[in-house]
Amino acid sequence: MDIRESLEQLLDGAIAASVADGSLAMDQAPEAALERPRDEANGDWASTVAMRCAKAAKKNPREIAQIIVDHIPANDLIAEVSIAGPGFINIRLTDAVLQNVVRLVRETQEDFGKGDVPQGERKINLEYVSANPTGPLHVGHGRWGALGDAMARVMRHAGYDVYEEFYINDHGTQMDVFGNSVAVRYMQLLGHDYEMPEQCYGGSYVADIAQEIIDKEGDKYVEMSDEERMKAFREIAYLEMLENQRTVLSRMGTNFDKWFSERSLYVEDETGESPVSRSLAAMDAKGYVYEKDGATWFKSSALGDEKDRVMIKANGEMTYFMSDVAYHYNKMERGFDHLINIWGADHHGYVKRCEAMLEAWGWPGALEIVLGQLVNLYRDGEAVRMSKRTGEMVTLEELVDEVGVDATRYLMLSRSSDQPIDFDIEVAKKRDNSNPVYYVQYAHARICSMLRRAADSADAAAVEAGEMTMGQLAAKILPDTVDLAPLTHPSELALMRKMDEFGPLVALAARDRAPFRLTHYAQDLAALFHQFYTNCHVLSEEEPLRSARLALVDATRIVLALALSLLGVSAPAKM
Numbered sequence: 001m002d003i004r005e006s007l008e009q010l011l012d013g014a015i016a017a018s019v020a021d022g023s024l025a026m027d028q029a030p031e032a033a034l035e036r037p038r039d040e041a042n043g044d045w046a047s048t049v050a051m052r053c054a055k056a057a058k059k060n061p062r063e064i065a066q067i068i069v070d071h072i073p074a075n076d077l078i079a080e081v082s083i084a085g086p087g088f089i090n091i092r093l094t095d096a097v098l099q100n101v102v103r104l105v106r107e108t109q110e111d112f113g114k115g116d117v118p119q120g121e122r123k124i125n126l127e128y129v130s131a132n133p134t135g136p137l138h139v140g141h142g143r144w145g146a147l148g149d150a151m152a153r154v155m156r157h158a159g160y161d162v163y164e165e166f167y168i169n170d171h172g173t174q175m176d177v178f179g180n181s182v183a184v185r186y187m188q189l190l191g192h193d194y195e196m197p198e199q200c201y202g203g204s205y206v207a208d209i210a211q212e213i214i215d216k217e218g219d220k221y222v223e224m225s226d227e228e229r230m231k232a233f234r235e236i237a238y239l240e241m242l243e244n245q246r247t248v249l250s251r252m253g254t255n256f257d258k259w260f261s262e263r264s265l266y267v268e269d270e271t272g273e274s275p276v277s278r279s280l281a282a283m284d285a286k287g288y289v290y291e292k293d294g295a296t297w298f299k300s301s302a303l304g305d306e307k308d309r310v311m312i313k314a315n316g317e318m319t320y321f322m323s324d325v326a327y328h329y330n331k332m333e334r335g336f337d338h339l340i341n342i343w344g345a346d347h348h349g350y351v352k353r354c355e356a357m358l359e360a361w362g363w364p365g366a367l368e369i370v371l372g373q374l375v376n377l378y379r380d381g382e383a384v385r386m387s388k389r390t391g392e393m394v395t396l397e398e399l400v401d402e403v404g405v406d407a408t409r410y411l412m413l414s415r416s417s418d419q420p421i422d423f424d425i426e427v428a429k430k431r432d433n434s435n436p437v438y439y440v441q442y443a444h445a446r447i448c449s450m451l452r453r454a455a456d457s458a459d460a461a462a463v464e465a466g467e468m469t470m471g472q473l474a475a476k477i478l479p480d481t482v483d484l485a486p487l488t489h490p491s492e493l494a495l496m497r498k499m500d501e502f503g504p505l506v507a508l509a510a511r512d513r514a515p516f517r518l519t520h521y522a523q524d525l526a527a528l529f530h531q532f533y534t535n536c537h538v539l540s541e542e543e544p545l546r547s548a549r550l551a552l553v554d555a556t557r558i559v560l561a562l563a564l565s566l567l568g569v570s571a572p573a574k575m
Contacts, residue, residue: 002503003097006077007045008032011089014071015049023067026056034091043082043090044497050087061087098496099484105499105555106480109471110562113503115510116159121338123161125331126152128342129249130167133242134178134201137249139375140344142396143421145254146412146568147372148342150515153566158510163336164256166249170238171262171323177201178241179234183226185210186233190219203392209237248397252405253568265326266318276322279329280311288360298325303356324350325357332363340513342370342417370513372417378424403428406569410437413567414519431575436523440564441572443526446533447557448573451477454539454550463573470573474554478547486548491532495552498525499559506566515567522563529556 001009011032018024030052037046050065057064065087072081080092105112128148131141152162181201187194189210196202213221213236221229242259249255265275280296283289288299294314298321301308311322331339339358343350351369358367377384377394387394400408407428414436415421433439448470452460454477462468487496502521509517538549561571 003077003093003101003500004034004045004504007091008034010072010075010077011047011049011068013073014068015053017071018067023071024053024057024059024064026053028056029053037090042084042088043080043092045091045093047089048087050089054087065089095488095493096485098493098500099487101496101500102484102487102552102555103480105558106551109558110565112559112562113506114157114159115503115507122159123163123335123337124155124340125163125165125334125336125338126340126342127165127167129254130169131245132169132174133238133245134174135203135241136205137245137396138393139377139396139399139423142252142399142408143375143412144342144344144372145249145252146409147417147515149254150409150413150518150567151513153568154506154515154518155510157566158507160510163258166256166259167327168242168259168261171266172320175234175238176230178237180230181206182210182213182233182237183229186213186221186229189214190222192222209240212240248400251400252396252409260327262323262327265323265330275330276318276326278333279326282329283325283357283360286360286362298353298357298360300353300356303359305352305356309353321353324354328354328357328367329361332358332361332366339367340370341367342372345371345373347371370417373420375412375421375423378422380426381424384425399425406441407435407437410519410567410569413516416514416516436519437569440522440526440560441570442575443529444557444560444564444571445573445575447529447553447560450538450553451550451557470557474557478551478554482547482551483544484548484551486545487552489536491528491535492549492552495525495528495532495556498528499555502559502563518563518567522560522567525556525560525563529560
């Protein structure tokens with residue numbers, strides 16, 4: 001139980017006691033629901049519960065607030081309670097409570113702030129990126145890769161069981177178009193008179209794949225029919241592009257538990273059933289399938305969609321939506337409690353029909369769609385439209401090559417997914433405080449430098465050589481029994497308050513699918529540390545203040561590194 005929860009329990013108990021002895025005449029009292037005061041001068045926490053009780057208790061809110069305060073039992077948490085304005089209850093914590101945050105952080109290390117969620121809400125399937133394997137990943141895919149991976153990390157820390165999945169769109173006409181595009185480039189490179197069809201993939205990467213095939217296998221495919229050549233190149237190009245996507249995403253620190261092939265939805269098992277046939281039968285059994293004009297339809301309009309949707313065309317061809325139906329049914333068959341898909345905002349028209357199919361099977365609300373806005377790329381404030389190397393779209397791989405993984409991920413995560421990102425390449429490359437990821441990482445590196453200077457030369461050298469971790473060094477310098485009572489300076493208390501916010505923040509970020517809040521938190525914590533560094537000497541102080549401040553510094557290191565790790569960003573020990 002964190003400090004806020006403990007305080008709310010005290011206030012709720014005081015309200016209950018006030019009702020029980022007749023001081024407040026109410027049948028049901030609202031919860032205390034603490035929040036941070038706008039002005040820190042008013043205390044650490046505040047509650048508006050007195051104002052929310054006024055109507056039921058038929059008393060002035062300030063009078064109610066005084067009654068509640070009078071019923072707060074003796075405790076070790078609260079140093080001072082005051083009543084302000086129309087009836088705000090303002091609470092200031094004891095220094096000892098905040099000092100205990102340092103002890104808790106150092107005891108729990110990377111488990112600090114871990115949460116739990118109720119059984120039946122834990123097992124999450126998180127699907128994201130899911131780019132067609134017909135071209136390289138663009139910077140927008142990088143945003144979804146960073147967002148999905150960070151969301152999974154944050155949700156796991158909050159207590160969810162998250163399974164990450166990439167849906168490979170490897171079925172349908174786009175794959176044939178891709179294979180034919182490579183085949184035509186192959187024939188052209190070998191001097192044959194072939195024109196690129198109107199429907200094709202025209203990027204230079206298509207010619208690159210064709211040239212690789214020539215380099216490896218020569219002209220062996222020339223004598224094939226166009227159809228045979230298309231099918232052969234479709235598979236070769238598909239596997240190469242898929243491997244490229246895996247490699248780029250892995251380099252970004254984004255790895256999946258499963259790469260799910262759309263093709264597998266159409267494969268029959270020993271009973272003659274496929275995921276497609278099972279999902280269709282389950283929907284039909286619920287009364288949401290009908291035949292019209294030779295096609296098979298989903299009665300999605302009965303579930304709030306603007307119109308019904310075709311699943312199988314009159315010619316027997318499966319629609320893209322049929323794959324969506326089978327895929328989502330397959331996910332639920334695998335035992336997930338909840339499905340989360342991260343899609344680009346251009347897919348907003350698909351949301352209602354996909355929500356409707358889950359409802360049709362009897363799982364209303366089981367599907368959650370996170371729609372994200374695009375990334376606008378800039379260089380020194382000027383829009384970047386094309387790659388310098390190819391004259392085409394800037395790929396994610398090129399961006400990472402230029403600015404690095406940490407800056408790419410951090411800046412991709414710096415805003416809510418429903419807002420566009422303006423990504424300035426030159427800002428991302430800067431090594432100064434104008435670059436937010438540098439600012440946060442520098443705070444962590446500065447802390448590590450302080451800990452090395454506090455250690456003896458042999459231990460500092462062991463850390464430099466990678467023979468000892470920074471955590472092991474800190475434990476050697478500072479035992480768990482460090483006296484934290486000297487930590488009373490406003491800069492110290494501000495750091496401890498901010499660290500206490502970490503667990504509740506993670507829980508809210510997980511609930512709201514909002515890992516961007518961790519970027520703001522990390523920057524705030526780094527700023528408070530830099531202020532502390534300016535205002536409070538550490539290594540030059542006498543004991544016990546020196547050790548107490550070193551313990552505070554170490555706790556800040558742990559929380560900064562943890563916040564960065566949940567974002568998938570490194571916490572360097574030197575910069």
